[in-house]
Amino acid sequence: VNxxxxxxxxxxxxxxxxxxxxxxxxxxxxxxxxxxxxxxVALVVSEALSNAAVHAYVGRSPGPVALAAxxxxxxxxxxxTDLGRGMIPRTDSPGLGLGVVLMGRLADVxxxxxxxxxxxxxxxxxxx
Amino acid sequence: MSSSSxxxxxxxxxxxxxxxxxxxxxxxxxxxxxxxxxxxxxxRASVAVLHVSGEFDLSAVDRVEAALARATGDRTDRxxxxxxxxxxLDVPGLRTLLRADERAPFAVDIVPPPGPASRIFALTEAxxxxxxxxxxxxx
Numbered sequence: 361v362n363x364x365x366x367x368x369x370x371x372x373x374x375x376x377x378x379x380x381x382x383x384x385x386x387x388x389x390x391x392x393x394x395x396x397x398x399x400x401v402a403l404v405v406s407e408a409l410s411n412a413a414v415h416a417y418v419g420r421s422p423g424p425v426a427l428a429a430x431x432x433x434x435x436x437x438x439x440x441t442d443l444g445r446g447m448i449p450r451t452d453s454p455g456l457g458l459g460v461v462l463m464g465r466l467a468d469v470x471x472x473x474x475x476x477x478x479x480x481x482x483x484x485x486x487x488x
Numbered sequence: 489m490s491s492s493s494x495x496x497x498x499x500x501x502x503x504x505x506x507x508x509x510x511x512x513x514x515x516x517x518x519x520x521x522x523x524x525x526x527x528x529x530x531x532r533a534s535v536a537v538l539h540v541s542g543e544f545d546l547s548a549v550d551r552v553e554a555a556l557a558r559a560t561g562d563r564t565d566r567x568x569x570x571x572x573x574x575x576x577l578d579v580p581g582l583r584t585l586l587r588a589d590e591r592a593p594f595a596v597d598i599v600p601p602p603g604p605a606s607r608i609f610a611l612t613e614a615x616x617x618x619x620x621x622x623x624x625x626x627x
Contacts, residue, residue, distance in 0.1 A: 374546040381545075399604045403611075406578040410546040459579045462612055 365391065365429040365436070372412040372425035372442055380427045381406050384438070387429070393436075393488060400466040401438060401486055407459040408440035408482040416444025416480060435468075436486040443479040447472070524548065525574070527555040534565040537624050541573025544581035544601075552584055566595045570624045574601035577608050589618055597621045 366387045370376040381402055388398045405427065412425040425442045464470045467484035475481050525548030530537040536559040540552060560567060569585060571577065589596040597619050600606040609615040 374549075377546050378543055396604065399607065402576065403578055403608065406545055406576075406580075410578070410580050413546060458583065458612055462579060462608070465611060 362430050362432040365431055367426070367428045369424045369426040371422045372409075372416050372444070373422050374410070374413050376425070377406060377409045377413060380409055380425070384427060384429055388436075391431075397486060397488060401436065401484075404463045404466050404470075404484050404486075405438060405440065407463050408484075411459065411482075412440060412442040412444065412480070415448070416442040418445065431488065434488050436488050438484050438486070440482045441475070441479060443477070446474045446478060446480055525551060527552055529555055529559040531559065534563050535568065536560050536564055536566075537568045537570055539570045539573060539624075541575075543576040544571065544574045544584075545576060545578045546580040549580050549584050552581075553588075556588060560592075560594065564594050566597065567592065568597045568599065568621075568624045570599045571601040571605075572599055574605055577601055577605050579608070579612075582608055582612060582614055585618060586614060595619070597624075599624055 366384045368380060368383055370380060384405055385398050385402050388401060389395075409425060409427065413422070416425065417423050423443050425440060427438070427440055429436060429438045431437075460470075460472075463482070463484065466486075468487055469483075469485040471481075471483040473481050473483070525540055525542035525544050527548075528539040528541075530539065536556075538552065538555055538559060540548070542548070544552070556567065567588070569588070574581075585596075585598060599622065600609060600620055609618070609620065
């Protein structure tokens, strides 16, 4: 049983972070999800969308960032996917950044990968 | 000129006509809508208070930093970020506060947002690094 909950793609810019985040949180609230869990998801999704807006399309016009969420057997699976330059090592940033640490604390499982087609995919799972 | 603006003011206050069109309009209002953050600056002698409201996320960072630059000067010895009107605070918003605290030559106090929007301070342990106060008037 895999129930799609939310799916939307918009240009990866700061102004769209809130629109996508609110779309998903409102779908979760409508489903009766616990308020604190909704808050966890909002912070994780906001961070992944912000990273796409800031880092994915540096030096060119913003491409898309897609937010998708589905519920399966009591687990919410959320993915944030862009088609940007992928993960670039930063020598000026020692250790894991604040955002990755926060996402890892709030999600039950956090996976960050570069799909074969390029870009970055953040996949977070939350038990509901 | 003033009569023209009065006329447009009256038009904007006109109540919608009940019926299918009005129902569609209220359905549109129920859609997720942008709530851009707002920053109001208050100066009290050498203290600048930035009252931030709405969603303090990436889309608000430039606005808050511009307001901070405008509000402060050589005589500023303390800045208060009053976040009591903030409904959502994420990592980009928090980083803005941390940057201000690290770089500013003045003291930085933060009045946290109410309820769940303030969780990020404890989750990231930023509450150990920032000076959180209960009230903008608190020294």
